[in-house]
Amino acid sequence: MELSKYARKLGENASSAARVLRASSEESRNAALDALSKILLKDAFAILSANAEDVEDAKAAGLSAAMIDRLTLNPHRLKGIARAVDEIAALPDPLNKLIDKKRRKDGLKISRVSVPIGTVLFIYESRPNVTIDGAALCIKSGNAVILRGGKETLRSNAALAACIRKALKAAKLPEAAAQVVSTPDRALLDLLLRDDAHIDLVIPRGGETLIRAVVEKSSIPVIKHYKGVCHTYVDKTADLKKAAAILLNAKVQRPSACNALETLLLDKSLKASAGTALLKALADQGVGLYGDAASRKLSRSVKAASPSAYDTEYLELKASVKVVDGVRGAVDHIAKHGTGHTDAVLAESEKVQQAFLAGVDSASVMINASTRFADGGEYGLGAEVGISTDKLHARGPMGVESLTTYKWIVEGNGHVRK
Amino acid sequence: MELSKYARKLGENASSAARVLRASSEESRNAALDALSKILLKDAFAILSANAEDVEDAKAAGLSAAMIDRLTLNPHRLKGIARAVDEIAALPDPLNKLIDKKRRKDGLKISRVSVPIGTVLFIYESRPNVTIDGAALCIKSGNAVILRGGKETLRSNAALAACIRKALKAAKLPEAAAQVVSTPDRALLDLLLRDDAHIDLVIPRGGETLIRAVVEKSSIPVIKHYKGVCHTYVDKTADLKKAAAILLNAKVQRPSACNALETLLLDKSLKASAGTALLKALADQGVGLYGDAASRKLSRSVKAASPSAYDTEYLELKASVKVVDGVRGAVDHIAKHGTGHTDAVLAESEKVQQAFLAGVDSASVMINASTRFADGGEYGLGAEVGISTDKLHARGPMGVESLTTYKWIVEGNGHVRK
Structure with a gap:
């Protein structure tokens, strides 16, 4: 099929499916998810065979070991993917929730209820689990979805798409409710990103380069996060034992996560011995430290x-260090170098905590806690749609609720406006 | 000053002011609004003199009578503008509201509180009242604002800007909290629309052409509504007396409003005499009617x-008419021609009401009520920021709450992630 015709079809089909989903029952959406979870295990052989071919090609093409690892499925991982679908199915229905309701003196009733957004375009790279995750989150929330994965995973995604279609069919929902794009052509993606008549929201998941390209091309609203240069400020009133444990957790537990610590800010009024001890604790765990003159005096x-150190998201066992002039200095540094993701203050003084809270946007x-807590699961949101460093619609970790909008309902009995 | 330098200054100054506003007290924001309301009346002579010059130029340039009316200020209108500021001041503080809060078993407290968005760019045409309205709404909600009005109102806006600066100064808030752009240069606007480092949200108010141009140029999220082709569907179960009153109100009370009726959909099972009576009631009020063959049979x-009739927003005493196959036909027509603004069903059958409600996105x-109710004031939102036909962040009439976002606050006591 011609590319522009294919793009138009994807948009139109999604839009029609969205109309059906909008009026669908919670039971039918959950039935589709229950079916999907079972079909993934039933069709495991087909999925793993397709994935093995993708992996073979990726190896032949000389892709990095990390990339190949992200791409690879095995029975254990497939079970995990099916379990995630079960967890999404078990979430409370995010639709038709009464947000607020009032009754005017003249009897007119005005309420707001949650409804699906419409059609979501998910753009991602080589992880095939996102195909199922994205489909499940959108089905749960009554949105049609177009899933566009990386070129390395075409065969895996085609096999997963077949499972999704079977599950939708079993639940008598339209198969176009979740469409997987069958070509990695960039030109097709560019066409989809201009189809604001049929697509309501774009969620890119991946590296900063991918996301910037999507934002540049899209005429549709994009929810995204570019990067997380997360700071932790240690005030002179900090409890040093807690501080050491928090810093190690924030930097070392999973350095590749976007909520990992990247820059340590030390209060200049902190005792030199305390600063030295904290830096030593990090260095002892193999963290490479890069700092200003004042911090270099604290530790060799x-x-x-x-x-560019203070604007760097290392995503590995490295961190920037800077000595700042109290909480004011920390707030100023974060205003200049922060990415609006997650920042922490370690202080026993409530005044310092409040100044940090009011000043850091x-x-x-986080107050006296690790930045690693910034996560949908940790916040109790159920399943994470993504993380947003945007300010509109959804900010920070996003649960399935962020895939809904609302509708005003006005009920009268012949009411006219005066 | 060079244009690009001016644009950068506007963005940087707004951004610095936003940092101060974010941490400002409700008292100081309200004090600025109280001062503004008083200064507007105290400086009435300067404002009205500047406005008279704008009006004179507009007349000389041959602007339309409607345009000149929108541009014109007089003592009565100025009092109305000052009163609107008082009303905004009297609204409850939209900031620092606890949205939700939970305490995990391990003692970690997770809450969300409302915070300002940051910097808002208001773009509008010839109504000078929007300058004050936009400034007041943003000051109330702790946002810095850049106000860019039409070229016809430069002198009026400069006089109003002087009042705003005095008011901010009196309340010890930064004068850059509300900056009025001093040149109508389109190139400057284009520069501002790309400054996503300093500006967080764009709200254009005006005709569709203005809004489309803004969306095309902006790299910043835009909240907008293009147009309102509002439908009212009259079901065979409708109460005809209510229906006639509602239709007349929706079309005739204020035809220039975006929530006025543009298309009347008549159920084909409605008695012919009933259809004829409803069309006659509209025609008797001078409404020009344009319809399909079936509706032309009902009335000459x-x-x-x-x-293009069914895609037309008349904004005057004209309406399109179509006979449709029940609520299903109405929903299909609206899916094709609707603008997502406001649509009404007139029916006594609850089943029909629910089918319309579920089907129309x-x-x-509206159920048995006039589309004219779609309005921030009527919904009890206090002051209206605008109307959004977007689905993200804010939908429909927007109150001052729509100028806020939220922040997650995580309070621990040395908590680390497992």
């Missing part, structure tokens, strides 16, 4: 920071 | 509809 394991602000 | 006052859905 701190190397000189390059000019980030999606999540 | 219905002229043949042009192919519009910001406001």
